[in-house]
Amino acid sequence: MREYDLCVMVELALRKLKSEGILSTQKLYSIKSMGFRPLLKHFENDGKPIVNDEMLKDYLEKQYGIYKGDKKQKSRWQEIRRSAELIMHFVATGRVDLPRLPKWNKRDCLFYVEPTAEQLANNDNIYGLVWRTRYALREFGYADRTIGYYDQSGFRKLLDAHRDAGTEVYSRNICAQLVLDTKRLVDEGKRHRYQAIRKATALLHEFHQYGSIVPAQLSPFDQVLLNPTFEALVDEYGNDAIFSEKLSEITTGTAKSIIKGFLLDLEHAGFSSFYGVTLATVGSAITQTAANRYKRGTDSLLHYVRDFLKYLHEYDLIKTDLSVAVPKIAAPYKRVYQGFTDEEIRKLLAAVDRDTPIGKRDYAMMMIAAQTGLRSVDILRLRRCDIDWRRREIHISQSKTGKPLCLALETESGNAIYDYILNARQDCDIPNVFLSNTYPLRALQPMTARGIMQKYMALAGIEPNAQQRYGFHSFRRAFGTRLLESGTPVHLLSQLLGHFDLDSAKPYMSASESGLKECCLSLALDENGGERI
Numbered sequence: 001m002r003e004y005d006l007c008v009m010v011e012l013a014l015r016k017l018k019s020e021g022i023l024s025t026q027k028l029y030s031i032k033s034m035g036f037r038p039l040l041k042h043f044e045n046d047g048k049p050i051v052n053d054e055m056l057k058d059y060l061e062k063q064y065g066i067y068k069g070d071k072k073q074k075s076r077w078q079e080i081r082r083s084a085e086l087i088m089h090f091v092a093t094g095r096v097d098l099p100r101l102p103k104w105n106k107r108d109c110l111f112y113v114e115p116t117a118e119q120l121a122n123n124d125n126i127y128g129l130v131w132r133t134r135y136a137l138r139e140f141g142y143a144d145r146t147i148g149y150y151d152q153s154g155f156r157k158l159l160d161a162h163r164d165a166g167t168e169v170y171s172r173n174i175c176a177q178l179v180l181d182t183k184r185l186v187d188e189g190k191r192h193r194y195q196a197i198r199k200a201t202a203l204l205h206e207f208h209q210y211g212s213i214v215p216a217q218l219s220p221f222d223q224v225l226l227n228p229t230f231e232a233l234v235d236e237y238g239n240d241a242i243f244s245e246k247l248s249e250i251t252t253g254t255a256k257s258i259i260k261g262f263l264l265d266l267e268h269a270g271f272s273s274f275y276g277v278t279l280a281t282v283g284s285a286i287t288q289t290a291a292n293r294y295k296r297g298t299d300s301l302l303h304y305v306r307d308f309l310k311y312l313h314e315y316d317l318i319k320t321d322l323s324v325a326v327p328k329i330a331a332p333y334k335r336v337y338q339g340f341t342d343e344e345i346r347k348l349l350a351a352v353d354r355d356t357p358i359g360k361r362d363y364a365m366m367m368i369a370a371q372t373g374l375r376s377v378d379i380l381r382l383r384r385c386d387i388d389w390r391r392r393e394i395h396i397s398q399s400k401t402g403k404p405l406c407l408a409l410e411t412e413s414g415n416a417i418y419d420y421i422l423n424a425r426q427d428c429d430i431p432n433v434f435l436s437n438t439y440p441l442r443a444l445q446p447m448t449a450r451g452i453m454q455k456y457m458a459l460a461g462i463e464p465n466a467q468q469r470y471g472f473h474s475f476r477r478a479f480g481t482r483l484l485e486s487g488t489p490v491h492l493l494s495q496l497l498g499h500f501d502l503d504s505a506k507p508y509m510s511a512s513e514s515g516l517k518e519c520c521l522s523l524a525l526d527e528n529g530g531e532r533i
Helices: 006-020 025-045 053-067 071-093 117-121 126-140 144-164 172-187 195-210 228-243 249-268 279-293 299-314 342-350 357-372 376-380 411-423 446-460 472-485 490-497 502-511 513-519
Strands: 003-005 050-052 393-397 404-408
Touching (some): 003 006, 006 025, 006 071, 025 053, 025 071, 050 053, 053 071, 126 144, 126 195, 144 172, 144 195, 228 249, 249 279, 249 299, 279 299, 342 357, 342 446, 342 472, 357 376, 357 411, 376 472, 446 472
Antiparallel strands (some): 003 050, 393 404
C-alpha cells in the first residue's frame, strides 16, 4: 500500500485548492483549521508522519465514534472527514475536486473509489463502466450538478445492486430489475421518482454497447415495443423518407408512430412478420387500429400505412402489394379549435419573469408566435442567420412544407429576441436562436415548447379546456383569425401563414365568427313577406 508524508500532502493540497479557487476563502479556512489541523496533530502525537490510506480510515473511524450522535458537533465531524477524504483523493488522483461523499453508513460503496486500470479497460466491469460513462457525460457538457443527480439517484444504486448480487460484471438484468423495483415503490407511494434510475440505466447500456452517448429523451416506461423485424422495417421506411426528402424529419417521426400502431395490432393478430399476411388480414388490422387509436379521423392512418406497404412492395420486402387493401377515402372528421383571445395573450406575456434568462427566452418565443403565427417547430429551429435585422425580416424554410417563407419582424418581437441574445443566451456555436438553459447546451425540443405553454397557462390562470387544444399553435390560430377579421384576403392569409394550398386556411375561416357571418346570405324579409335582396 502506498505510503506518503502527511505534512507534505496537506501542504500540496492546500496550495492546489488556493490556485484552482475551488473553495471560498471562508470554506478554505474552515477545512484548514477544523480538518487538516486536527488530522496533523493526531499523527504528530502518535509519532507517525508517514501514513497510508488505511491509517487515515482508522483515524476517521475513531473520530466518528467520538462525534457520533452529537448534533452540535456535526459540522466539525464533516470537516474532519472531508479533510481526510480529500488527502486520500489527492494522493490517488492528484486532484482536489473531491466528489460528493456518501453518508458515513454507506461509505463501503465503491462508487467513490476510482477503479483500477484493469477495471477501466474491461468494458464488462461495472465499476469501470460507470466511471467511463460519467466521464463521457462530463465531456459532452453535462453540468456537475446534473451528473451529481445521476450519481446519487442512479449510478450509485446500480453499483450497490451489482455488489449485493455479488458480481462486478455488468448485468442488464440486474439494472432492469432495479428499475422495476424502484417503479413499484413509486407506485406504492414509498418513493417519489424513478426517472434517475431509468436514465442512468439507459446511459450505462448505451455506453456499454456503443462506447459513446447521444443524450435523448426516454420513451414512456409502459410503451409497448415492436418485435425486431417490424421495428427494422419501420426504420428503413423512415430513413428512406428522409433521404428521398419525401417527408421532413418531424413528419417522418409522426408517420413512424402511426405505422407502429398498425403493426402492433398486426402483432396482436398473431403475426411477427409479413409472412402469411393477406389483404384480408391488412383490412382487419387497419379497421382495428382505426377503432382503437383513431376514432376522430383516419386520414393520416390510411395515408401512411398505405405508403408504408407500397414502399415494402416496391423494394421487394413483401411479395404482394398489400397497400391495395387500405381504403383510399376516409370518413371526414373536422374539429375547429379556437386560438388564444387577445386578453389571454396579454395574460400569458405578463406572466413571464423577464428578469431571468429563461423568462427572456420564453417571452421572445411567445412574442414571435403571437406576431408572426410561426409554427412552434419553426420557432425552435430559428437560426441567428435567419434574421435580417436591417430589413426587419425573418427568412426560413418551413419544416412542415419545405417552402421558403419571409415574414416581417415586428418591433416588439425584434426587441425581445435582441434582449435574449444579448443578455441571456449562452455564448456557443449552436446556430439556433433558442437554447436549453441547462447543460449540455442544445436546441430546444418540441416537448419543451409544450411544457413552456403549460407553465405560463398555469401562471396566467388560463384553465385548460377538454374541448380545446392549447399550445404554441393557439398563437397561430389567433394570428390567422385576427388577419381574417381585419379583412385580409384568404390567399394573402395563406401566404403569411406559409400554407401549401388555400384549403389549409379553412380552419381559420371556421374559427372567425365574423367571417362566417359575412359569408351568410341575408334572410331579412321585405314588407310583403318576400326575401329582400
